[in-house]
Amino acid sequence: MSRLKGLTDLLQDAVDRGTVAIQQVHSEIASRPFDLLQQVPPLDAPARAVRRIHDVVVARTYTSIRLVNQLVHVAADAAIDAVTARRREETER
Amino acid sequence: MTSASRPRPAEPAVNALDATIGALNAVVGDYLAQRGNALAIEMALYHEGRPLELDEASLRAAQPDATGKVCVLIHGMGETEGCWRFPDEDAPSYGTRLQRDFGFTPLYVRYNSGLRVSHNGRALAELLERLVVCYPTPVEDLMLIGHSLGGLLIRSACHYGAQRGRRWPAKLRRAFYLGSPHLGAPLEKLGNVVSSVLRMFNEPVVRLVRQVIDLRSAGVKDLRYGSLVDEDWEGRDPDALLDNRRTHVPLHPGAVHYVIGSTLTDRTDHLVGRLFGDSVVRVPSALGQAAPGDGPGFPPQNVKLLGGIGHLGLAHHAEVYRQIRRWCEQDARPDDPDRERR
Numbered sequence: 339m340s341r342l343k344g345l346t347d348l349l350q351d352a353v354d355r356g357t358v359a360i361q362q363v364h365s366e367i368a369s370r371p372f373d374l375l376q377q378v379p380p381l382d383a384p385a386r387a388v389r390r391i392h393d394v395v396v397a398r399t400y401t402s403i404r405l406v407n408q409l410v411h412v413a414a415d416a417a418i419d420a421v422t423a424r425r426r427e428e429t430e431r
Numbered sequence: 432m433t434s435a436s437r438p439r440p441a442e443p444a445v446n447a448l449d450a451t452i453g454a455l456n457a458v459v460g461d462y463l464a465q466r467g468n469a470l471a472i473e474m475a476l477y478h479e480g481r482p483l484e485l486d487e488a489s490l491r492a493a494q495p496d497a498t499g500k501v502c503v504l505i506h507g508m509g510e511t512e513g514c515w516r517f518p519d520e521d522a523p524s525y526g527t528r529l530q531r532d533f534g535f536t537p538l539y540v541r542y543n544s545g546l547r548v549s550h551n552g553r554a555l556a557e558l559l560e561r562l563v564v565c566y567p568t569p570v571e572d573l574m575l576i577g578h579s580l581g582g583l584l585i586r587s588a589c590h591y592g593a594q595r596g597r598r599w600p601a602k603l604r605r606a607f608y609l610g611s612p613h614l615g616a617p618l619e620k621l622g623n624v625v626s627s628v629l630r631m632f633n634e635p636v637v638r639l640v641r642q643v644i645d646l647r648s649a650g651v652k653d654l655r656y657g658s659l660v661d662e663d664w665e666g667r668d669p670d671a672l673l674d675n676r677r678t679h680v681p682l683h684p685g686a687v688h689y690v691i692g693s694t695l696t697d698r699t700d701h702l703v704g705r706l707f708g709d710s711v712v713r714v715p716s717a718l719g720q721a722a723p724g725d726g727p728g729f730p731p732q733n734v735k736l737l738g739g740i741g742h743l744g745l746a747h748h749a750e751v752y753r754q755i756r757r758w759c760e761q762d763a764r765p766d767d768p769d770r771e772r773r
Contacts, residue, residue: 341452344469348459351466359639366635 350411361400444480445513457509460545474542491567499571502535507579512539514746545648552587559599573602578746582611587659589683603686610745613719615656627672692717693740711742
C-alpha cells in the first residue's frame with residue numbers, strides 16, 4: 339500500500355509540475371500576438387483588454403487542473419488509508 | 432553435504448512490479464529519494480524478492496549452508512537482481528553456479544540506481560561492512576560481481592570502504608566488472624550534448640523539451656564519464672557540456688580485478704562492434720582502456736572481450752560465466768605462473 343501511495347504522490351507531482359511547465363509555455367506563446375497587436379495604436383486598448391481576459395482564463399484553467407489533481411490525490415490517499423485500516427482489522431480479528 | 436544432495440539454492444526472484452520500480456528508480460530515483468517517496472528503493476540485500484535483514488538469524492535462515500566464501504552480485508542501471516537470471520528459467524544464475532563450482536554463498540544487492548554513484552558506493556561500503564559483521568560464519572573470501580553501473584559501485588565502495596577503515600576491503604579477493612562504463616557511456620554523453628544544444632534556443636517549447644531531457648537522474652548523469660566520488664560532481668553544474676571532472680580512483684590494491692566487455696557482433700574487431708560495443712558501453716570504456724593515470728588500469732591478463740553478447744546479456748550468459756570460472760580456477764591453482772602477476 340505504501341507503494342500505491344508513492345505512485346499517487348508521483349502522479350500528483352508529475353501533473354502539478356507538468357501543468358506549471360505547460361502554463362509557462364502557453365503564456366509565453368500567447369503573449370507574442372498580444373505584444374504585436376499592442377504596438378499598433380488603434381488596437382492597443384482592445385488588445386490589452388482581451389489579453390487581460392485571456393490571462394485570467396488561462397490562470398484559472400491551470401489552477402483548476404492543479405486543484406482537481408490535489409483533490410483526487412487527497413481522495414486516493416484517503417481510500418488507500420481506509421483499505422489499509424480495514425485489512426489491518428481483518429488481520430487482527 | 433555433497434553438492435549433489437544439497438538443495439538447489441534460491442534464484443533471485445523479481446516480479447514485474449519490482450522490475451518496473453527498478454526501472455523507474457533509474458529515471459527519477461534521486462527525486463523519489465529526495466521526496467521520501469515509498470517507490471524509492473533502499474539499498475539492501477534481497478532474498479526471494481524481499482529485503483534481507485542484516486542480522487545473523489536472518490542471514491542464517493536465508494543461507495542455511497552459508498560458507499566463509501561470499502559472492503555479492505550488484506545489478507546495473509534500471510535493473511534489479513532479476514537481471515542475473517538466465518532467459519532459460521532452468522539455467523542457474525552466476526551466483527548458483529559459483530556456489531556449485533566453488534562453494535561461494537551468493538547474495539544479491541538491490542538499490543536505487545538513480546542516486547549518485549558515490550552515494551550508492553558509500554551505501555554499498557556500509558552494507559558490506561554490516562554483512563561481514565553479521566555473517567553467521569567468518570568471511571574469509573569476499574567476491575564482488577557488478578554488471579554495468581554495479582561495477583562502478585564496486586570501485587566507489589572500495590574507495591570509501593578503504594577511506595573509512597572498514598573491515599571488508601581486507602577480505603575482498605576478487606572483483607568482476609561486466610560491461611561497466613569505466614570511462615562513461617555514449618548515450619549519456621549524447622543526452623548532455625542534446626540538452627546543451629537545446630539550451631541555446633530560448634524558445635518556450637524547446638525549453639520544455641530540454642527540461643524533460645534534464646529530468647534524468649543524477650545516477651544517469653554520473654554515467655557520462657563514469658564518476659565514482661563526490662569530488663566529480665560537488666559544486667559543479669551537472670548539465671555543463673561534456674565537462675569531464677572524473678577523479679582518478681585506483682583499483683583496490685588488496686584484490687584481483689577482472690573485467691569483461693562485449694560487442695554485439697560475433698567478431699570483436701568488427702567495425703560495428705568497435706563503434707557501438709555492447710550497444711550501451713563502448714569497448715574502451717568497458718575495458719577501462721584510458722590514458723595512463725586516467726583509467727582504472729586493469730592488468731591485461733585480467734581483461735576479456737567477448738563477441739556476440741549485448742549489454743544486458745552480460746549478466747546472464749554461459750560464455751561470461753565460463754570466463755569467470757576460468758579465472759577463479761586459475762586463482763585457486765597455486766602453480767599458475769600468472770597468479771603472482773595478478
